[in-house]
Structure formats: structure tokens, C-alpha cells
Amino acid sequence: MSSVIETIETLLVDLPTIRPHKLSMTTMARQTLVIVRMRHSDGIEGLGEGTTIGGLSYGPESPESIKRNIDTYLAPLLIGQPSGNLNVLRARLERHARGNSIAKSALETALLDAQGKRLGLSVAELLGGARHDHLPVLWTLASGDTRKDIDEAFQRLEDRRHCDFKLKIGANPVDHDVRHVAAIKAALGDRASVRVDVNQAWDEATAVRGIAALQDAGIDLIEQAIPAREHAGLVRLSQRFLVPMLADEAVQDARDGLTLAASGFSGAYALKIAKSGGLQGVLELAHVAQAAGIGLYGGTLLEGTIGTAASLHAWATLGEMAWGTEMFGPLLLKDDIVVESLNYHDFGVDLPKGPGLGITLDEDKLAHYARNH
Ligand code: MUC
Ligand code: MG
Incomplete structure (x- = not known):
């Protein structure tokens, strides 16, 4: 039976x-x-x-x-x-x-x-087969302290753990945030790609001011600068600036992806299994983005090893991800609940092997x- x-x-x-x-x-x-x-x-x-x-x-x-x-x-x-x-x-x-x-x-x-x-x-x-067995992984600098973030970035570069960094901003006044980001970018220079995630904290006028300064500072990508539901504003920002916009909270699933693309958005979408109700849903969004010429980014809600491994299995089936991934969740945690941790090396992580997710509790x-x- x-x-x-x-x-x-x-x-x-x-x-x-x-x-x-x-x-x-x-x-x-x-x-x-x-x-x-x-x-x-x-x-x-x-x-x-x-x-x-x-x-x-x-x-x-x-x-x-x-x-x-x-x-x-x-x-x-x-x-x-x-x-x-x-x-x-x-x-x-x-x-x-x-x-x-x-x-x-x-x-x-x-x-x-x-x-x-x-x-x-x-x-x-099960999803058709992996096209990659090692995926790039960035690190988020979010200690709240500029000096500590710079030291952390240099350590990660030296360990060959990460060479792309995302900075979490939006909690402080915009000028303060811009100074913090510009100082980190100036310290790292061409050794690293530096991006920011505002997590919806700015209104559009603040975003215009902040993004202009961040673009001048050499930042590569601006993630979710304004509230999730302000699609028209996100389209305007994507058309106004040379630095690309990354839509995160604004795109949950394929329908959001289609609406935003059809409204004239250009840039990239952060894919997250958690936003799209699972792996099949997130791949539907990825395929809409690919059809619309929008870049892909493998995103996280800071999952542990099981959620991170599941996401990696989905991302591995896709072709090129223009902005790589941020599947570092397990590295932010002091301990784990699995027998064998994921293998992070050479600025990325290996796709776990074995049947299913390849993870044992x-x-x-x-x-x-x-x-x-
Ligand atoms: C988010 O909004 O992108 C991803 C990395 C990180 O530090 O926070 C998350 C959530
Ligand atoms: Mg985000």
C-alpha cells in the first residue's frame, strides 16, 4: 500500500x-x-x-x-x-x-x-536537477557599529568566507546611515561588493536623497528602500537611478513579480521560500523574473540549516543568479541542531548531498x- x-x-x-x-x-x-x-x-x-x-x-x-x-x-x-x-x-x-x-x-x-x-x-x-553544487554567499554586516562592521568584513575576506556584504540600514537618520555605509565601502574599496537593505524604512523623498548619496559612494544594490506595497514608487526609483533596486518585501510570489515587472520595474528580485509558500512557489517567481529580464537573488529570512538547505536545493536548479545568494543564516547562530553543518568555503556554500535535503537532526x-x- x-x-x-x-x-x-x-x-x-x-x-x-x-x-x-x-x-x-x-x-x-x-x-x-x-x-x-x-x-x-x-x-x-x-x-x-x-x-x-x-x-x-x-x-x-x-x-x-x-x-x-x-x-x-x-x-x-x-x-x-x-x-x-x-x-x-x-x-x-x-x-x-x-x-x-x-x-x-x-x-x-x-x-x-x-x-x-x-x-x-x-x-x-526532484525539482529537475542541480545546475550548480557550490553557490556564492554574501554576509550581512549589522552589528550597529561602523568599526566593528569593518573589522568583521576584513575577517570574512581573509577567511575566504564572503566577498560581498549587505549592510542593514534604516534605523538611524538617513545622513547617519549614509556616513556609516560610505565609511565601510571606503575601507573595503574594490575588494568587496557592498549593498544595502533599508527594509522599507524610508519614504520616497528620503529614498531619493539617500540613494543618490549611496550611489555616489559606490554601493552596488539598494534593497527595499520604501514600504512593500508602494510598487509605483519602487518602479520610479528603479527608473531614476543607475544603481539597481532589489525588491524584497514587495515581491512575495509570482503574481507580485508579474505585476511589478509589468509596471516597468527593472532590477532584481529577492527570492525566499518563506515568502512564496515553498520551493515550487519561489521557482515560479524566479521564472517570471527570468522571463521579464529581472535579476535573481537567493534570499533568506535568516533560517537555520534546514531552511537554508531547502533554499539551496531550489537555487541550484536555476541558471545564473545575477546577485548570488545570502544563505548565511546558520553562520549567524552560535550552535546548530543538525549532525553535519553546511560546508561554507571559497566565498560560498556546497549544496548538501544525499537523499532529500541531505540534512540529519x-x-x-x-x-x-x-x-x-
Ligand atoms: C531581509 O530583509 O533581507 C536577510 C539577511 C539579513 O540579514 O536579514 C534578512 C532579511
Ligand atoms: Mg531584505
């Missing part, structure tokens, strides 16, 4: 960060992962992860809502269903539950991991960091 989904367990896992990570909307001292363990009647377990940033400060799903909505609404839609037909299961979730893209991404990841283990294929192979570490209330 073919396998069915038997149980879906969700765990909140709190891991400390290696240093405070300062974004425009919050400063993180820890990250909370929602880990999904999906057990099937053939004895296979699929792993998934749904992770956001700073409770409810980044978006409408919190770790607690992800867990609760999976437990209460989404898991019952899957339990008892045949394990293997991902398209049918994904359509079932879409039909009966709106939104909750991070929760859905965690579940789709667990389904793909299990199906890969069942068939002896990696997730990238460390049960002791998981028990240690899992929240028990």
Missing part, C-alpha cells in the same frame, strides 16, 4: 546569535526556528523549517503563529493523505488556507525531504534548544 502522512510535529527552537543583528525594525539576539517533523506510514520522516525575523516585527507570521496554525489548521489537511503527490497536497493547502506562506513553506519542505528520501533523490533532483541538540512550553 502506498504511504500516507501519519503525524506532523512542530517544535519552537531558540538559538542565540553570535552577535546582535540590527535591522531597521528590530535587533535580534536570538533566532527562533519552527522545525517540522513529518512522519509517514512507510517509516520515512521529512524535515521542514519555517522561520521569520523578530517575532511579528518583520511580517504577519510569528514563530508562535506558524506553529499554532500548522498544528490547528494545516496539519489536519495533510494527515491521512497520500505522501507522494506534492502538487495535489500543495493545491489542498492553497484551497483551504489563505496566507501563512512561511508555515506552508515548512510543510512543503518536509514533503519534499520525505519524497526525496523515499525515491533516493536529492530535493534538487542532532536529537540531543534539538532537545536542548527546543522550547518546552
Whole structure:
């Protein structure tokens, strides 16, 4: 008899960060992962992860809502269903539950991991096959201190860990932020690509002023300078400046990607499995972007190893990603809950090998960091 989904367990896992990570909307001292363990009647377990940033400060799903909505609404839609037909299961979730893209991404990841283990294929192979086995990874400088950020960047360059850096700005007045970014770029010179992420903090007039100065300072990419829903403003910024715009919070899925491209946007899209409800959804967005001549960027919501590995399997199936990836989430955490960490070297990371995601949980570490209330 073919396998069915038997149980879906969700765990909140709190891991400390290696240093405070300062974004425009919050400063993180820890990250909370929602880990999904999906057990099937053939004895296979699929792993998934749904992770956001700073409770409810980044978006409408919190770790607690992800867990609760999976437990209460989404898991019952899957339990008892045949394990293997991902398209049918994904359509079932879409039909009966709106939104909750991070929760859905965690579940789709667990389904793909299990199906890969069942068939002896990696997730990238399930998606048609990997075109790359090593992907570039940038690092985010967000200690909140210019000197510390410069030292951190030089250390990463010396270790051959990262040669592209993203700076989180928007929490301070624009002139202060511009001075901070320009000082880091001046220190690094041509040794590194420096980009900024404003995380929606500016209004359009402030953005025009800030971007003009950042362009003069030699910054390569401006991420989400204005609020997510201001598509017309983002189009205007992309047409006004030579430095390209990266749309992040503005593009969740293929529909957003199509609307923004059709409105005249040029630049790049940050792809995130969490925004698009999983790997299949994010690849749909990637394909819209490719058709529209918009550059690709492999984005993160600062997931741990499971979510990062899932994203890497998706990015590996794509052709060139014009802006590389930021799949450094596990490196921001002091510890991990998997047996073998991802292998970061030579300014990038290896695609994990083996069936499914290629990741094994460390049960002791998981028990240690899992929240028990
Ligand atoms: C974001 O908005 O891009 C990605 C890297 C990082 O430091 O924060 C995230 C979220
Ligand atoms: Mg961003």
C-alpha cells in the first residue's frame, strides 16, 4: 500500500546569535526556528523549517503563529493523505488556507525531504536537477557599529568566507546611515561588493536623497528602500537611478513579480521560500523574473540549516543568479541542531548531498534548544 502522512510535529527552537543583528525594525539576539517533523506510514520522516525575523516585527507570521496554525489548521489537511503527490497536497493547502506562506513553506519542505528520501533523490533532483553544487554567499554586516562592521568584513575576506556584504540600514537618520555605509565601502574599496537593505524604512523623498548619496559612494544594490506595497514608487526609483533596486518585501510570489515587472520595474528580485509558500512557489517567481529580464537573488529570512538547505536545493536548479545568494543564516547562530553543518568555503556554500535535503537532526541538540512550553 502506498504511504500516507501519519503525524506532523512542530517544535519552537531558540538559538542565540553570535552577535546582535540590527535591522531597521528590530535587533535580534536570538533566532527562533519552527522545525517540522513529518512522519509517514512507510517509516520515512521529512524535515521542514519555517522561520521569520523578530517575532511579528518583520511580517504577519510569528514563530508562535506558524506553529499554532500548522498544528490547528494545516496539519489536519495533510494527515491521512497520500505522501507522494506534492502538487495535489500543495493545491489542498492553497484551497483551504489563505496566507501563512512561511508555515506552508515548512510543510512543503518536509514533503519534499520525505519524497526525496523515499525515491533516493536529492530535493534538487526532484525539482529537475542541480545546475550548480557550490553557490556564492554574501554576509550581512549589522552589528550597529561602523568599526566593528569593518573589522568583521576584513575577517570574512581573509577567511575566504564572503566577498560581498549587505549592510542593514534604516534605523538611524538617513545622513547617519549614509556616513556609516560610505565609511565601510571606503575601507573595503574594490575588494568587496557592498549593498544595502533599508527594509522599507524610508519614504520616497528620503529614498531619493539617500540613494543618490549611496550611489555616489559606490554601493552596488539598494534593497527595499520604501514600504512593500508602494510598487509605483519602487518602479520610479528603479527608473531614476543607475544603481539597481532589489525588491524584497514587495515581491512575495509570482503574481507580485508579474505585476511589478509589468509596471516597468527593472532590477532584481529577492527570492525566499518563506515568502512564496515553498520551493515550487519561489521557482515560479524566479521564472517570471527570468522571463521579464529581472535579476535573481537567493534570499533568506535568516533560517537555520534546514531552511537554508531547502533554499539551496531550489537555487541550484536555476541558471545564473545575477546577485548570488545570502544563505548565511546558520553562520549567524552560535550552535546548530543538525549532525553535519553546511560546508561554507571559497566565498560560498556546497549544496548538501544525499537523499532529500541531505540534512540529519542532532536529537540531543534539538532537545536542548527546543522550547518546552
Ligand atoms: C531581509 O530583509 O533581507 C536577510 C539577511 C539579513 O540579514 O536579514 C534578512 C532579511
Ligand atoms: Mg531584505
